[in-house]
Amino acid sequence: MRVDLFDFALPQENIALRPAVPRDSARLLNASSSGHLSDHLVTDLPQLLSPKDILVFNDTKVIPAQLEGRRGEAKIGATLHKRVDLRRWQAFVRNAKRLKIDDVVEFGDGVSARAEEKFDDGSFLLHFLGSEPVEVLLGRAGTMPLPPYIASKRDIDARDVEDYQTMFAREKGAVAAPTAALHFTDRLIAALTEAGIGQETLTLHVGAGTFLPVKVDETDDHKMHSEWGRIEPEVADRLNRARQNGGRVIAVGTTSLRLLESATGEDGIIQPFEGDTDIFITPGYKFRAIDGLMTNFHLPKSTLFMLVSALMGLDTMQAAYAHAIAGGYRFYSYGDSSLLLP
Template identity: 75%
Template sequence: MQVDLFDFVLPAERIALRPAVPRDAARLLVLDGTGTRDLHVSDLPRQLRAGDCLVFNDTRVIPAQLEGRRGEARIGATLHKREGPRRWRAFVRNAKRVREGDEIAFGAGVSAIASDRQEDGSIALDFAGDEPVELLLQRAGTMPLPPYIAGKRAPDAQDRDDYQTMFAREEGAVAAPTAALHFTPALLEALIEAGIGHETLTLHVGAGTFLPVKADDTADHRMHAEWGRIDAATAERLNAVRARGGRIVAVGTTSLRLLESAATPDRLIAPFEGDTAIFITPGYTFRGVDGLMTNFHLPRSTLFMLVSALMGLERMQAAYAHAIAKEYRFYSYGDASLLLP
């Protein structure tokens, strides 16, 4: 499909720079078989059915944004994917000033050797020393806010809490599974009281989620791989949800992508551990999920293609036009949609 089919115009003032307070006060655009409704995230328990199950991503964002120097050159690095105990794949700013074998000093006693430049421009960074890399990043790194936020303001101490979900447990993401940012303990309790279950899986979100689609046709776009895991017990419980007539509703596109990667042709969820580079566009047959809660996505992005595959391109274009007209807040810190095809 032509990528420009997924384009739309978003006024800059619709991009949220801070999350709603409290988190579940964010607005919720519901699209289902009955039409379109403007609600709030706190209304979610009344939009689902007893027996349904929400699936959250329990990945935890690490401070993966680094600023350093190679000699006199200023170098910025955004870690993308772990490749070994001390090696991370990174997207590098001012990469032309970095050669294989160069040492980049990131301050606070943290340095890394650059190697293995790939076609996508990424570079492998091997961190020096014996300390766990996670401790080095706590000293030298900052939260990797999406470029559409970081371009308007610098990350600060508040982002260390704001850009982390209440389910965050497994360290390794360089971007938050932002749909789950809307959840609070009170909302989760209300969902439980309404008979709506929840499960967690792990997908370590990479910086590739923010890369623009440069190809003119979706067939020519290459997705970056991300590591994920669904254990056998979780898969068994999710299959039991469907066997009882409940629906599996992914919270966030990351949860959805892993569920679809693990799904079998007969709509069962199998245990999964490894990389996934699944790319979902209109025409895809969904097997792992029955619905999705997600934020509002970038034009021409793989994530807008995904929601268009779930609900139909014309309906999502109309829904986004409605959201813009009604002044919904977009992107990572913005409002949410509940999509029930």
């Protein structure tokens, strides 16, 4: 399909630079594949779902993966993307033309890394020097990797350290938050539990590739970056039993959805999973694992807008986004949310 089919105009004033306070006070657009749209708050979620439904959250934890440094006089920025081993990370590099293989970048506070390899997509393999764990080094020199559409408009500050982390964050490794889950609070989880709606977690370490624009004209020509994920056997078993008993599996965020779909065969059975996935979902894809999705509003021509269009239909999503824009919904990572039920 042509990528420009997934384009739309978004006014700058619809882009959220801070999250709603409290988190669960954000707006929620409920959409069905029949085209019906209704406006709610995230706190209405227990009334919009049914007993036996299960929400699936991503428990990845965002690390301070944004680094600013120098190679000699040249300023070099690095956004870590994917861990390769204990000391090596694949990273997208700003001012990459000034970086060559074997160059060492000094990030300050005793943190440095050698460029060991350059990949076809322009990213580098960075080897962090010294003996301290990389997590310790990032804690000293790194900052929260806010999306470019936020970081370009204001400075990253102490509030973001908490704001850009979900209540489920446990497993360190993401360089972007699974933002649909940012809306959840203890009181909302309690209300969902009281309503008979279950919760499960999996892990997908979201990479910086989620922010990259699609630069090709046809979706078939786009190459997705891989991300590491895990679904525990007992989680897969409980999700399969829930569906067999008439419940629905509702992914909270496109990251949870992508991992669930990666782990599910044509028989619709969710399998335990541990490894990389580069699944790219576009219209025409047959969903196997999920029965609905809660997700924030995505960028024009992005792989994530393609994903929601595959789930609901392009016409439905174009109408939903037009409704959201006209109604003043707040878009992107810190914005409002949607509940998509095919």
